[in-house]
Amino acid sequence: MESPALSAAIRLLSGKRLTKAQLGAKLRDRGYEPASVEAAVATCEERRYIDDRTYAQLYVKSVLDRKPVGRMRLLHDLLRHGIEGDLAHQVIDEFEGDDEERIDRALAKLEAIRPQDGYEQLGRRLERQGFTAPQIAKVLRKRAHVRGAIPNFETLE
Numbered sequence: 001m002e003s004p005a006l007s008a009a010i011r012l013l014s015g016k017r018l019t020k021a022q023l024g025a026k027l028r029d030r031g032y033e034p035a036s037v038e039a040a041v042a043t044c045e046e047r048r049y050i051d052d053r054t055y056a057q058l059y060v061k062s063v064l065d066r067k068p069v070g071r072m073r074l075l076h077d078l079l080r081h082g083i084e085g086d087l088a089h090q091v092i093d094e095f096e097g098d099d100e101e102r103i104d105r106a107l108a109k110l111e112a113i114r115p116q117d118g119y120e121q122l123g124r125r126l127e128r129q130g131f132t133a134p135q136i137a138k139v140l141r142k143r144a145h146v147r148g149a150i151p152n153f154e155t156l157e
Helices: 004-015 020-029 034-046 052-066 071-080 085-094 096-113 119-128 133-147
Strands: none
Touching (some): 004 020, 020 034, 052 071, 052 085
16 A cells, blocks of 8 residues: 555656655655655655656756756756756766857857847856856857957956
């Protein structure tokens, strides 16, 4: 016989993919005892109803299919969804190969949307999208050959 917490967990998972942390939080919010929540989450994991690695892989793929974002943004989002840090890094590393292409696409999109933005604004926007300072400096240097010299750029390093 299934426990009430396990039945609730299965109902929750039938509607939407969740991480272990999200499932535990939803069960606790519904008033289930911590021990029964842990047992229900463990049972769901044993039965492979939940899998944080698969969740993280699908999440990263779906985000990258929609928009170009950097490693830091992906990491922040995965951690916010309850994925453990080591697993989040591993999954992001699986998608790392096209970093340069992603930041090029992000910059091209920003320039198309906001052509009046200077290098400082573009750099800040790329940073908010989760790209690192060295990546941003590299792509802006490359873009400077097309758009012109970057004023005071050497001080940004």
